Amino acid sequence: MGTIERLAVDLLRVCQQNDSAELKILLHQLVETVSTPGDITCLIGPVMKLLPSHNTNVKKTAYSVLPRICSRNPETALLAANTILQDCRDPNPIVKCLALSTFCSLPSILQEHAGPVLNAALKDGNPRVRQTAVIGCGRVFKHLPDLLFEQGFIDRLYECIRDSDPGVVTSSLLTLDTILASEGGVVVSRNMAAYLLRRLQDFPDPQLATVLEVIGKYKPQEEEELFQELSILDPYLVRSSGAAVVVNCIKLFLKLTEERHPQLKSEIIHRVVPVLKQFLSSGSPRDSTDYVLDFLLFMNQDSDWLIPFSDSPHLFYPKNYDTDLALALKKLRLLPYICTESNFKEILHNLEQEYCRIPKTCTDAMTCVCLISGRVPLAGSKCLNVLITLMDSSDCHVCENVLRTLQDFNLAGFKDDEIRSIIRKILMKIDLSVKDVPYVLPILLGEFGELIEDQSPYVLESLAHNFELYDDCMQSLTLTAALKMFLKMPAKCQHSLGEIMEKCIHDMMRNDSEKMLGLQQRALKYYHLLKADVHLVKKMLTTQN
Template sequence: MPYLGNEETVKELRRALSNPNIQCDQLRYRNTVLRVIRSMSQGVDVSGLFSEMVKACATVDIVQKKLVYVFLCSYAAVNPELSLLVINTLRKDCQDPNPMVRSLALRNMTNLRLPSLVEYVEQPLTAGLRDRAACVRRVAVLGWAKLHHLQPDSEIDAVVVNELYSLLRDPDPVVMVNCLRALEEILKEEGGVAINKPITHHLLNRLKECDLWGQCEVLRFLQRYRPKSEDELFDILSLLDASLVSPHPPVMAATLSLFLSLCSGVPSVSLAALERVRGPLLAACGSGSREMKFAALCHIQLLLRSIPGLLGAHYKRFFCGYAEPAYIKQRKMQVLVELVNDDNVGMLLDELKGYCTDVNPDTAQTAISAIGRIGRSYSDKCLEILTGLLGLKQDHITSAVVQTMRDLIWVCPQCSDTVCSSLEGCEETLQDSQGRQALLWLLGVYGERISSAPYTLEGFIDEVKSEISPGVKMELLTAAVRLFLCRPAETQDMLGRLLHYCIEEEADMCVRDQALLYYRLLLCGLDQTRRVLQARRSDPSLGVFIGRPAEPVGQWARSFNTLEPLKDGAVETEPASRGSPEHVTFDPKPRSDLPETLKKKTSTPANTSLCVFFLQGCEGAREEEDCVWVEECIECPTVPHCSPQSLQAAMQLVNIQALAFTPPQALPWRVYLYTHARRGTARRSLVLGELLYTGAACRLGDGRAEDEQTEATAAGRAEGEDGERRGIKVTLRLQPRDETCLRGFLSVLTTVLNTLTEHSD
């Protein structure tokens, strides 16, 4: 905001600019103009000096011209009529013998940003495109983009567009890149600049002539081209080979993004390209720039989603430095969790143990959480470290350890004895609500194994009036009721006091409603209460995947070299699991010939006729939820006997992710799966599914039409009377509603199951 009370300053500057003695002295005149610019930068309103500054631009001093043009471009919008006085001087400068003056005049003519001056600017810009000096052509090309941005609704001049396309072959590489940018702006409504085969090969051959950012721009535009043959594809890849291992991370990232775009149909080439960029990415992680280092770490996490062992031998490169900021340390620890294996687990845990006492609480909590994630595969070693950290008696460390133990014991129930024995006295150190909630959950679920559980809960109940967090109170209610079910004599009195307070005195309605729920549940009897609070959470035969299966490169290729990996600040290296904690023993040697067979079959999905119906009683509700359900029976009796590893590998080949499954030959045999589907430019759809095999006939439903019951669905399926079919019952749910997409997904799933059946035979 301009300062007030500076009229005297403006008057003094006006007198100086109008003084003939100063105008005759070039140095004094320049210093006076400099004083005007300095006052402008300090917030003084010097727009009243516009006419004097217009006169000052008529000089041979190029430094003074630059200063005056800065002023004129800043105040042109305030004085549109007086700005016409500048045009004559600028047009005259466009014909100056000095190319620097010509380029300066062209740049500032377009920087005035006045629609009324467009007609005066077009002719100098057209002449500038044919100027003999490269610096003038650079400015003229971008000038046309500025004019189009100033008047986006104006008609596109085909002559100018053709001229810009012809300048793509300009000997100056900066002019060439500027033409790409200008055409992209001018032709935005038509889809941007068109990249055909001649332009593609011309840009590739001149790629090395461009500067760093010019190469990145060219590589970005080349992603629009699709080679017509495999030979042309590999010719292009050969030309890009040197850029793929460029020492400049931006060029390397742009080249790899182009590689992944061109090789979307050749996964082996994409994986080979990822292997080759290992060195440049590691070098970027050691960059002196924190921003560069963080971006490299984010993109490394993308690569590890497809090749988990890509950087396994270089795990020491991701050890944290003492002076590194917290956000880089935390990102490095996420990468270290991905790189753990039998050979380096000891060293990685020792390193992470040192980070647990970092002066930054967030870094310490991230390190403890990382140890917990590793503990899902190496529970004994990690529990030893976590138990030792409890002895430090530090608030934030104890809180993070208890939360980590809660998450770990869920997926690794064999750790429960060690965890329960280490919780003694933790309540004295915990101060934050998240840590207290985790401790209360452990006391409620495993209270019968913790001798001091009733006394610990009694301490929480005695202080419930001073408790601020509603979450802690609600967890305390649940823990007290659960402990009452297994140790009633010790907890009956304290539970009564807690329920009385929460129902009669508690101000938070959520806490009060939960207390009323438990009170009324207890009135129904202990058996009913046990059915609610101690019911089996899920099928105990279901297993939890430890680790994340390798993803196809195509799932994340579009986000590579964009801001998307950087925006995911809390990227999980493994999806948090809340399923049954039983482990699954995988077959270490899945069928090696299955992928090739499955690729051949899924390339032409089976032409099946599917019987789709909505479950009765829920039709209206599901219509409101914009989702569609389907049930089908597929005769694949040998699939439940396949190894989990083979089943998981077969699903991944068609981008279907299995969440959990029962061990082979167990009855009932279940598999839970999901995937994302997209049709054309439509939004992504979420498909959730269950495969169920009980060994008996499966009933699909009673509400279908008679013709649907008698319709043949696919070769190899058997259908009995009353809607019964022998085989695996498939239940699918898709949201948002898209029946065609769901039919296609079921067709692919049928092909996968039939392929597994053939291999089992």
């Protein structure tokens, strides 16, 4: 007898022993078994026996596994229908909720029974049952989307928005938003917005955040109505108990004022930044910090929102990157946008000493350095020095990341000595004889090869010699570098360019892959253009940049 068959036999043997230790063990095994692949038909009988149990924990387990069993054996729902319908009328709200939630997940019995079951549950005297029914409507929609519309449940859900229980209200709003997503979500009228605004104080923070988001779907038409709404919302801008409430209230304020009263933006920022800083500070709940970081990332193109945090860069230094890497990386993504001429030295010092040297944050920290260079002109040289210093790290992972970062580092405007220094440093760190030469080398040679005229022609010669070893991207970059260097130093680079052209045009004709043919055609184009008009080639290469 197999393990599943043995479990079925044991469950049938002890299914009436509601409080036995053996039954508790078997129920745990049942939950694990139905989650694994394989034939579980033999468990249908035991689960049917467990469903009518008067023990809430036993019934809870039976209902939790029933949808999984029915997904593999749809006829099981018909066998369980009478018990489920009976439990949907049970005086115990816990039992009623269990049955109702499962019922809404079984499409084979929904068509016939959904109407009376859901209508009764939506009128139930227990708010938990009503909320389960509202959520159940969302599940029914997934299985039978037309049923809710045909039987008038959309109007019933709109009526539930006026329920006395805040949980029922928010669940109704969310369910309608899902069901009506193709039409733009739940429709918020003037009366509904006014009603929700009057009830704001009834909602706990998580539900209040949802209500604020929904209210944003309505736009006041009159000035008096607008300022009345802003007046009601005002206290929630600085509600320190919930980040989601504050952030959603900020978004709503901005939406309401951006067209007719944009001058209020600076006042909003001034009021809320201290509260947002509290949510970012040490000891704040993780969810609150995450919510604020997501908001600031959304606003990162608006410096008015980020600059007020420039006096507190420590709030964006990742603390628990070993246990919460996602949060740490969000902070690193924001650091460039709070970086200013007054704090960039502190920020770069922290990046260099810690985050650029840790494998988990290395890539993102160096990207941060690169962005700071572009955003804060005075920080450019310091950023470059950070990368040069990191290239001396004994950790090869760190050095490799520096080379990748330098591909996107804009050296325009830097002094020749600084550029010369970084190129020579790179040449000291790489092996030109291998196939995995970093992409940054041909990029820098093409742009600044003339600054190390004593070395660059020989480096290009090495790249030309090993051209066949490289991947498609490296070959394309090397061709471009050779063309640019030839235009600047024709006598010293003509031979290497010729060798690369030869390999692109003739040697690659034997390879009919699409990428190779593309490189061949590109080389041919430049070959003919060089013969016809050198200045046109220079213009084309400049445009590509």
